[in-house]
Structures are given as C-alpha cells and as structure tokens.
Amino acid sequence: MIIIHNIDDFFLELFPSATVNGEVDEEKLKVLLSDYYEYGGYKPAISIKGNQVVIEINIPKISENDTDYRKIITLCEKGKFSEAKPLLKELIKKNPTNSEYYRILGQIHSDEGNQTEAINQLIDALCWDPKNKWALIMMGNIFARHQNDVETAMKYYDQAVLVDPSNNIALNNIGAVLMENQKYKEAKKYFDKAISINTAYPNTHYALAVLAEKENDLVTAFEKGCDTLKLVDSKNTMYKYALEIVTNVSRRLIENEKINDIVKSYIQRLENQSGKKVLQIQDDSIPTVAKLEVAENYNRQEHIIKFKSNRPGYQHLIMHELVHLDFITQARKTGNNSLFTSTQHHKQGFIRSLEKDLLRLSKEGIPEESLARFAEELFSGINRQIFNTPIDLFIEDFLFQNYKELRPFQFISLYIMNQEGKEAVTNPKVVDLSPKGVLSTSKIYNLVNAIHFKNLYGVDFVTQMKGSPFELKQAEKFIAEYQDYSKDKEPAEEYELVQNWANDLKVSGYFELVDESKYRNQRLDPLELLNEIEKDPFDINTQNPLREKELEIFLKNHEDQDINMAVVMYMVSALEKYQNASISELQKVAVEIAMLGTQGISPDKKGYKIAAIPNVEFSGYHLLAFYYVTWKLFNPEMHKMLQLPFDKEYELAKTLVKR
Template identity: 50%
Template sequence: MMGNIFAKFKNDIDTAMKYYDQALIVNPNDNITINNIGANLLQQNKFSEAKKYFNKALTLDASYPNTLYALGLIASEEDDFLIAFERFIETSKCSKKNDFFYNKGIEEAYNVSNTIFQQEIGNTIFKQYRVLLEQKGGIAIDIVKDDTIATVAKIEFAENYDRAKHVIKYKDAVLGFEHLLMHELVHLDFVLEAQALEKNLLYTTTQQHKNIFLKKIEKSINKLKQKGISVEAINGYTTGLFSGINSLIFNAPIDLFIEDFLHSKYPELRPYQFVSLLTIVQDGLRAVTDKQVLEITPSELVSCNKIYNLVGAMQLKNLYAIDFISEFKASKIELETANKFYEEFLEYKDDKQPAEEYELVQHWADDLKLSDYFELIGENQYRKRSNIDDFIHDLEKNPFGSDEKDPVKEKKMKTFLEHQEALGLNSAVVMFMVGALEFFEGKSKEDIKKIAFEIAMQGTQGYDPNVKNYKLSAIPNKEFSGYQILAYYFVSWSIAIPEMVSQLQLPFEAEYKLALSMYNTK
C-alpha cells in the first residue's frame, strides 16, 4: 500500500520501488501481489519498472492472463511486436472463452498483426522460401497477381500446365495474403518431398465421378427444376458443388499439415497466419450456417462440409485460442467425426513422412462416403498413362511395373494378396477364367494381346476386387467385376505373352491350372 501511495499520489517511483521490494521479501511467491505491483507501475507508464515485476510474476505462474496481457502491452510499447503478438495469444489461451482477457487478447493480437503487416516481414519470408524451393526442385516459381481467381491464392504446377515454371496466382486485397502465398509454397514443398521418393499422388476427377455425384444429388436437382430454374443455372450450380466438395476432400486434411508446418517453422509468420486462418474459418462457418445456402444445398453435403470446416476450426483454436466450434451448430455425430479426424491428424503430425497426408485424404473421404467422387493416382503412372506411345513401350519392356514404384498400386496389391492368402483357392476366379478362355477362343494372339495391353494400361493403378463396374473398350457393352477383370488379366497374358506371366505377382497359378482343365474337358 505504501508503494502504491508513493507511485500513484506522489509520483515518487524510487521510494515506491523500495516498498515494493520489501513486499517481495515478505511474500516472494505471491504472483498476484507481484502482478498488481507491476500493474500500478504500468498505469504510471513506468514500463521498464513494471516489466521487472511482471516477469517475476510470470516465473511463478505462466498461465495468469493478467500478467501475459500486461507483458504484451509493454512489448508493444517497446515496438517488439512479435513478442507482443505471442503474449496476447497466450493471454487468450489462458482465459475462458468470452472472458475479458480472452476477448482483449484476441483484439490486441489482431491490432498488433496489422502493425506487423506494415513491416512486410511476410514478404521477406516468402521470398527466402521461394528461392529455397526453386533450388530444391530445379524449377523457377513465378508470382502473378490475378483478381479473377476463385481463391486468394493458388499454385499451378509446371508439369500440370506444360510450362517451364510453377505459377502462384494471388489477390492482395485480403489482410495477411502473404500467409496464403507461403501456404502454396508448402504445398509445393510437400510434393517435392513425395516426388523424391516416387510417392507423390495426383487427385483426379473425371466425368464418371461427376455423374456419380449428380446421381446422388438427383432429388435436389429435381427440386430446382420444379422451381423453374434454368438448365444452364442448374449445371453451373452442380458444377460448383462438385468442385467445392472435391476441394474440401483434398485440401482440408493437407491444409492441417501445411498450417502446422508454417506455425512450427516460421514463427515470424504467425500474425499473418492468425489473421488469415481467422478469415478462412469464418468463411467456412458462413458456408454451413447461411439460411439461403442451407435451403438449396443437399443436407449430406452440408454435413460433410461442416465436418471438414470443423476440423479447421479445431486447429485455429489449438494454435490461436479463437473458438468458433459451438457456432457451427454441429450434430453430435458431426462433432464426434470432426474430433476423430483431428485426433488422427495429431497422431500423424509429429512424425509425418512424405506423402502420408494423402492417407488422411483417402481415410476421411472413405468415412464420409465421398470416395466415388475422385481418384488418387500415382503421379509417375499418370504421366505415363497420358502418353500412349510411352505407355506401350514401357508396357512391353516392363509389363507389370515390377521396376517402378506406384504407391497406390503397391498398397492395393498388398491388401489384395493378404486377402487371397486368407481365402486359399478362389473359386470365383476359376469360373471367371473359364469364361475368359471361352471368350478368347478363336481369337488371334494379336487381338488377345491388344486386350491384354488395355487391361494392363487400365490396371496401372491396381484393380480392386470389390469394384463391379470396370469397362474395356476392346470388349464393349460389358462390365467386369474386380475378380473378373483380374481373371481376364491373367488369362490374356497367359495366352498372348506367356513368357511374362511369372512377373504378374498374382497368386492365380493354381486357379489357372484348374480353369484350363475344366475348359479342356468341355
């Protein structure tokens, strides 16, 4: 009290400090008393003196929001804005939602972030990382301002656009856009790491995937037709829905890893990330709570959208304390699913290996029953598939891909072989082989070879025994189940190119022998 009197009413800080020091001797471990001493000094704008007491209070209780907030204010006065930002975020993390210091911490963090933006720290970090990735990948990266793109930033990979350079397009009208430029560079970094191990996958969609999607939302489309909406408008709307859900399927899991990487590796970028993620989560929240959107969007898509955005909101809360989770008004199952997804991400993140992010893309899509809308394809295999001459050459040289790595095919094959081992002799495959032998009867080896090549070309990504609608242009008007296409695969190569069958690595030798004996006795 004597210290407060000399500090507040007599403006005699030197004498006040003597009394404060005596108070510390009497009770050196009372962080609240020490904090209050600092607060009194802070009110007198005695920043350096106040800082001494706040730092002492912090050593006694590192989670007391009053102390953290005061140190943030002092750091801001000292123009140490990055430290100020961290203190304000810690203030909110150590406070209950909507408490005074929770709100003040977020408010001051936002204000100090805007001050940091003026220093162009983000631009400097981006330029350095850009040069690093150009050296790492051996390809230059162009930066193009483009206000016509749908998102704030996007990367166009050189190989996908037949260019000599990667291109990052961006809009600069959004606060913290430098964070999104960095976000796109991390996308590239992850791809480079996966490519180095020949594990990179491409996310692809086809008209067939879109047709499946349109079939599933047919009721919603019919409602729009009944309202007199034009076909053109409906087509635009459904195309937007298809693109939107695929964007979420692919980006939501990978973005978690990217943001974790940025938060860990580039602490100076955190103010940019804070403001940018805040905007992104708020946009996602509006997308699943806007009444007009909910009226016309299929409920199952809204639910999936909500789950993916909830996972992003959980990361925002974890990194920067801002909690929007309750505002999503999620059902119990939606919240449980989002929690499950976020827990799975946490299990991966600390020791993530290149290309593992794609596992979450597939796992989450499987859980949400969205896997029919896309396909993950090994990048090397996709590039070869796009050039038929190169593909046939490689196929003749190495028909079963035994000399190349295909991450998707390897995983499917491992699962399939384990399944076959458990089954023993597969009677279904035997019968399909008999059918294949009957189909190929009377055909020339050249004709059979063409079919064998087409099956092999389609099967570069692996065949799934559980799929029932494989098609071949060489055998029109016929759909094959997974086991059936595998049977035709084995039989066609056994007839047309028998010397290469040993490289198939399919466990069908016994089935083929039995099928031949059954066929020959007919």
C-alpha cells in the same frame, strides 16, 4: 502476543516519528511503541536486538467473532459500506490486535474515496501485522493511483514481494498499477516475476501484451496476446481484448517487406530441389488468393505460383503453395506422389446422390440452369475440402514451426479463412439451400481447420461453427489422427489422411487418388486419346487402371440405355471445344461438315478432314458427333433436319462436360 519489526525504511514509513535528525533514536522508539501498543493499562515489553524491534504484549487473546466478520464481508461485497463500518469498528474495539479488521476498514475508506483515512487504517493493520500482504499491496495501490507517489508505493510493493515471493497474482496486480501510472520499466519487473512463477495465468500474459504494444514492441505484443487467447475461454472479456491486440498488431507487422526475402529464399531452395524454375505471377483473375500450377500439369518448364495481392497476409498463401510444392517434390523423390483426380463419372455419382435435394429446390422455383451450376459448385467445393484440409494441416504446422517471422501473416490469413469457413456452414441461406449430408461433411472439415487454428493461435472459431456433437467428435478424431501422423511424417503420408478421412465420411466416391508416375506414363495427348477411343471405344484392350475403373462405373450407369458411347465421347470433346465459341466459328465448322455430308458420311469410314479443324483426321462417328454438336449450338432448330439419331448421346454428353 509477539510482534517483530525490522528497523528499515519500510518500518519508518509506519513510525516516521521514531527518528531524530534522520537517525533512529532507540529510546524515543521504545516510548513510541510502548504508547502505541498499550491496551487496557497493559504496557508492552520493548526490546531492540540488532536491526529488529520485538514487542511483547501481555494481554489475553480475545476470541474472534466469526459471525459478525462474515456479515461484514457480505455487506462489503454488496457495497453496503455504511452498514459494515459500525460493525467493523465494534470488532476493532473488542479486539484491536486483528490486522485484518483494520485492512478491511481501510479498503472501505479507499472505496469511498477517503484515501487519507484509508492510509491511517492500513498503517494500523501493518503495525499489528507487518506481513499482511494485502494491506501492503493496498497501500502501494493508494500511493500509486491516488497520491501519484510511485516511489512510496514501491516500498510497500517490494515489501509485499518479500512477504510472499510466490504470489503471482499479487505481483501481477502490482505491475498493473504501475503500468497504469506509465511506469513501464517497473511494471515489467513485476510481470516478469509473476509469469516466472505461473506461466498459466492469462492476466499476466495479457498485461505483457498491453505493455509491449505501448512500448511498440509489436512482436512481443503479438506473441503474448496469442498466449492469452490460448489460456482463456472465448466468453471471457479478456479474450476479446487480447484478440483485438493480436489483430491490430498483426496488421501492423504484415507491413514488413522483409517477408519477400523469406519467400525468395524458399523459392531458391525449391528450384534447387525440383530442378525447375518457380515463378510468382500476380493474377487477379484467379478464383483463390493463391494457386499452384505444377509444371507437368500444364506442360511447362516451370512451376508457377499465381496470387492476388489485395488480401491482407497474402504472402502467407504464397508460402503455403510453396510448401505444397515442397511436399510434392519430396513425394516424387520417393516415387510416392499421388494425383487427386475427379472425373465426370465421379460428378455424376455426386449429383445423383442429390436428386431429392435438387428436386426440392426445383419445386421451390429455382431454374434448372441454376441448379446445375449449384450442383457443380457443391461438387468442386467439397472436393477442394477433401483434398486440401488434411494436407493444409501439415503445411500450416510446417510454416508455424519454421518461419516465426511469417506468423502475423499466417494469423491474419487463417483468421480470414476461418471466418469464411464459418460463414459457409452457418449462413441461414446456405444452410437452407445445402443438402444436409454435404453441409455436415463440409462442417466437419471446417471444424478441423478451426480446431487447428485454435491450437496454433488460441482463436476460437470452433464454437461459432455450431457443429453437432457427432460433427465435433469426428473433427476431434481427425485432429488426433493428424497429430499422430505429424510426429514422424514421411513424404506422401498426407495422401493417406486424404483417403482415410474421405472413407470415414463416405465421400471417397467423389475422387480418385492415382499414382503420379503410372498416370503420367499412360497419358495420351488429346488427339491420340481420340484415336484410341475410335479404335477401342469401350477401352477393352486398354490397360489404364484409372480409365478402366471410370469406364466400369460409366457403363454400369448406362448399361440399360441404347447409347453409342464412342459418339458420346466425341460429343464431349466437341462441347468442351466449342461451348464458348462465337457464332461465326460454329457456323464455319457446321457448314463445312454439312457440305461434306452432301457426299455422304459413313460412320465406319476413316480419314475425313475439314479445313476448319486442321491437322485432325476424323472417323465417320467422330465427324458426325462434331456435325451434330456444332449445329445444335449454332442453330438448335436446324439440327433437327440433320436426322442424326444422337439425341440421347447429346444429352448424356452435356452432363459430362467440364465447365
């Protein structure tokens, strides 16, 4: 058996008495080593060659006792040290050349709190095998943790690295011990080395996140925390701690007001591209945290981003809406922008599909008014998901890739949104009330968002959504399709995903994507539209594709009913105009039309005018529709005396009104 030691500082840690006045005395060293390695009357041959000492031990190799060794390991794993120690000492007595036996005995003494004896056993382990890396690391741990002697610990740690420079786990463990002892600079050296060897080891990313937070390097703490989340399962304890770091650090980072400069810079770029001003307006009355109002949709000269500032990371949602405007601007330049339109006819089709569910809820005692509001909210909510989910993926990736400073804002904002999405599809009350088809569709869209958020930041809301295998598979399919599109996205291609996904989920009947240029060129103002309806109530001569399709659906649904469609449309206009009007305002209109009616109102006659509604010229049917509606709203009992045969028209009109 040959053992070779380098004569260096580490060697002198093992054999400190080999020096005289700080210098190695070769003769004394030979005597010391000869005595130490003597066994059974056999003296080793000692030779010194340069800075190495070679020890040749002429003893027969003793066979290993694997059975006892495995038994000892099992006892140690169960913490039964008192049973393991006698067996281990017997093994050492039989074979004193096995370094691992000493190392394990040293581990036992350390776990029992006897660090002095642990050191003695570990020194023996290293004397017999100076390359026993676990003995080296354990020695370093004892000196760092229990002896508060980091300088000595570093000698053993450095030696462990020399022995196995590619062992990232050992390097990570060394760094962790040093960090515990607040030796952050030394710890970082080992963590950096460990991560350069294996970038997929989550413990090192987490350690660097902890270290960065301790040193107030919040950006690095955020990044390494996210790296950790991407590498561990949500059931892993480290996931919880990493999420805690990322959340806490991001909340501190979003206090950085420099983000306002980024927002202003982006706005300036969009103003140059679109040729219109882009204004930011705080408005706490809006239903969402941020809302884009495109100038053309509101007959304005400027685009407006409305926002609430009471939600953490709201600046991210302002940027989100700005990217949405950016996408619209790009699509317009190519002449391919689309508008997402949803009419009363789409809504009625949706509500008809819920008849069984609404009947069930009605039998459970839920009032009709509440059911109507519930159906309205379901329709609006699912349409928001249909339109926004595919487009939002492109937007969030754009922000993630192009605005690194925004990431903590984005993280906090998306985290809250995914929490809300999870609640919307897993809350027991919601699940019980919601129609199964609508709930499943909503869950798929929420799963898409959750998968995307996990890909960006590693946070797992996917398992919390409790999706069925089908729902999860569909969401993963959508993500794959999105990823394919995102490789070389062209302006307006996001609308293709909106339509594709809606088709796959069989919800394309809830909306219409129309070409913006054609739609705006064919639009009429409200008064012109009423006149057009009066001239051609069934749109026979109109070449508006959207209106033609809407009317086709509408007439088909009511082809067996004896209904005056022109009156229905006029009533819709009246209801939308006066649904929130005061009694006095309604009374004024109703009474004036009643006074005009004393002279007779001819349905086919045109040119009627009333002072209560200036600048409008009414046809007979137009005026009679307003007459009926205002009296119905003002005095429901009195309207019966009007003897107008429009009860069916009124009931239908109510279902078409935008609330």
